[in-house]
Amino acid sequence: MPPRNEAALDFLLTRRSRPAKTLTTPVPDRPALEQLLTAAARTPDHGKLEPWRFVVLERTVLQRLAEVVPARHAALGLPEEQLEKGLAQFRDGGLAVAVIESPVMSDKIPAIEQSYSAGAACLALLNAALASGWGANWLTGWPVHDRTFVETHLGLAPAERVAGLVHIGTETSAPPERPRPDLGRKVTFLE
Template sequence: MPHPNPDAMAFLLSRRSRPAKTLRAPAPDRAALEPILTAAARSPDHGKLEPWRFIVLERGALHRLAGLVEERGPDLGQDADQIAKAASAYRDSPLAVVVVEIQKSSEKIPQIEMTYSAGAVCLALLNAALASGWGANWLSGWASHDRAFVEQGLGLSADERVAGIIHIGTETSAPPERPRPDLDTITEWVTE
């Protein structure tokens, strides 16, 4: 017999990311962030490999990374608007958590499952931040896919990549609801 959790279901049915550009200080301090990280680390992890880790970016680190975005953008052919938008995502954020995917060697666990696990961690982190009352948004962007940026700016090794960057802060305005998928068009029921 199931034991429903109506509050959790109501949250999941109404959850809504908050645009990162609307998030401001204060952000969660370390004590407030630890249970959010703990909840995210409870994500599915086939083989118990922990193919991910966290990098918490506080204000000083975010400003440093904004500068690196501005340095790397021209080398990558980004136009001035794209560079400014990407830099402001770092510069204006009160706090961000980078979920780093780590490809580990395993004879039993396919690498794609490690990628799925890292994605599950991103969503769990986003939802845990929202459930804790913070505004949060999952972003990545062109800079997070640039090897020079992630190695120089975040210290990632060759077997690591950014799965997502979860920006967390105080919500300054609630976004309007957006259209959601039509369940009938994306669901197939198989009976035999």
């Protein structure tokens, strides 16, 4: 048997995202955040393409984004019940990192694998934050799927997409454990 990293394995077997609405200040300072981003950048990147980038949204930027959400909600004609949820993730946040899927032209690496890499970067950032003692949550929501919103306010190029907003802060309450997948229904052993 190879040597085990028991602490890392225990973390992975017990990790639990923290709802963004339960996160508050303080948030990681710049050096702490750079360490988390360094860990996230070690994600599998399929051919060393690095098909993702990070946009850090500090409190003042989140507040500015919250101010434009109602106008985009109205322009899109979305149901009223979607406004508060889209607004809250910016209005109530202290720090979020937008993980941007930034595809690279490649004859060898299909676009879908680059999308998977961006998702892996989200999970790597989430796990790095949790392992560092912060509360963290990976969200999306209608504002980050709106091309006008992301191109105008997050500076995305037409080919880029938001893979996730990873909110990071101080946990105010631990969520209860939730049911986990039944491996008997999710795993097939081929022989």
